């Protein structure tokens with residue numbers, strides 16, 4: 001049900017924060033203010049919400065930080081001035097046309113967000129690839145999921161999460177690695193907690209250099225050295241082979257690469273692997289026994305594996321454990337990457353990345369390009385991959401990229417080695433910022449600012465980590481002149497003279513997207529808004545003729561999307577290519593999230609209750625290291641790397657390994673100083689395949705702050 005501002009009542013939607021995708025019931029009063037509660041009928045959260053979801057209404061009711069009307073300036077020295085939508089979009093179209101004519105279509109780019117709705121992603125992708133003629137669209141999901149995407153494609157032939165959340169209650173062993181679901185995917189964690197409480201035989205293995213809240217339930221905590229995940233996964237693989245826990249029928253008939261894999265995992269002894277990882281070998285043996293004994297084995301992971309210079313290889317080394325034990329395509333089993341953002345998967349469905357086409361089609365495949373060209377009826381598609389997230393800002397610095405349009409993301413806090421990105425924006429000839437908030441640092445560099453509608457102010461769809469597509473109702477009107485992102489893009493496309501953007505509403509955009517998926521591995525041609533509204537949410541694929549809740553599990557017949565139809569066990573090299581610590585920069589910095597904040601705090605930062613958990617940035621450091629550096633708990637620490645410097649309060653704690661330090665990613669500014677911004681120091685390295693940045697490994701130096 002959609003509601004407008006005149007009516008009170010209730011409507012359902014989906015949480016706009018993490019990739020868990022919890023169902024929410026929104027209640028609206030006569031004044032248009034809302035409250036939220038967990039949707040008891042939603043299969044994901046069954047009425048539960050975490051602290052962030054539970055406080056979402058504050059972010060909607062408080063409009064004090066909202067952008068209300070378009071603004072523009074004609075040169076960088078002028079102040080921004082209020083203009084009409086037509087003026088803002090006419091000028092943007094004129095500038096884009098000039099750059100495209102003079103420097104070619106690759107001189108412009110769109111940098112978008114895993115929080116954009118599927119329909120928004122669809123029209124932006126159609127615009128840049130199909131009509132402007134460039135593949136320069138990328139998303140902040142590049143910083144989050146691209147290593148898992150590449151890992152799935154290489155191992156299973158397709159970017160597809162095989163299982164579902166209901167597998168949690170069917171599994172008896174979880175390997176949670178490079179993830180802290182207790183803080184970052186709290187509702188899934190509550191389901192794991194409840195399952196273990198009811199079934200004490202269920203085993204939880206956690207691999208993490210930090211002793212996080214997730215470790216509170218761990219039967220085995222493998223507190224490994226950062227960057228040694230492949231060594232650990234290979235050691236577990238070796239033990240599974242030695243213990244006779246390999247599913248020989250599966251590896252013989254449904255997978256390839258097992259013999260080469262065996263060779264690589266036997267290259268290191270267990271003692272060597274344990275020493276490299278910095279873990280007692282008895283714990284690795286115990287972990288391998290738990291996995292070997294499991295009837296249902298799920299591996300759960302997120303940024304600790306993905307955000308790495310060897311992120312794809314880390315993913316493959318983990319997926320290998322599910323493949324050699326045959327724990328895939330059956331209840332209670334499977335490799336399961338936990339998505340960070342609410343619609344990272346929906347963005348990929350429409351091909352909203354620089355190296356993809358709609359419905360997971362391949363940019364390099366001429367037949368795929370031709371099919372999309374015909375469907376859209378625009379320009380010939382370029383086979384050249386577009387710029388990825390970090391490459392866009394490098395290209396601005398090099399002068400190759402002239403104009404960038406940033407939608408619903410805050411790159412000046414979230415990108416690695418962020419001062420380079422800031423320099424890039426300073427040099428950009430033309431910057432468009434489309435956002436709901438007047439807070440992002442990017443606004444300072446904007447030539448045009450476009451106010452966007454936010455959560456509950458527009459309708460659309462999102463896909464969560466388990467391939468579950470949910471419909472989001474429009475419940476309140478957007479403030480001022482703010483418009484839904486899809487409408488802004490369609491209006492702009494028409495100003496550019498492009499046809500194919502005359503959509504009557506979001507539903508029509510969804511229909512076009514669904515039509516394009518027909519016959520592909522992610523076929524949702526049986527879906528439209530009416531089906532989604534009736535069924536509340538369904539899991540893809542959902543081809544024509546489907547009448548149920550969609551596809552719960554993939555690969556149940558052990559047929560994979562590879563050319564041979566077999567899964568591929570990749571014998572990935574046991575190495576980490578991250579920046580190495582040395583005498584000048586002896587510590588390893590890892591960054592991540594805290595429980596009650598989301599990304600760069602544009603929304604959660606508005607909620608006082610959420611500041612009560614942790615109110616400011618900090619440096620987690622082991623007591624032995626702190627003692628050596630004469631750093632006491634609460635002192636200001638200066639953390640410097642080859643990229644820059646950050647100053648944060650020391651939090652001395654034995655929860656972290658000696659030699660490793662941690663700073664949360666969220667903060668960017670206090671009192672006009674950006675010295676607490678973690679990404680001042682993070683590494684510029686990216687994975688060579690996924691182009692995902694190495695946020696989890698940067699060589700740094702730590703010292704107490706001394707007043708000049």
Ligand code: SF4
Pocket residue numbers: 015016017018019020021022045048049050051052053054185186187188
């Ligand atoms: Fe929202 Fe994620 Fe919390 Fe669910 S777990 S309420 S989706 S932030």
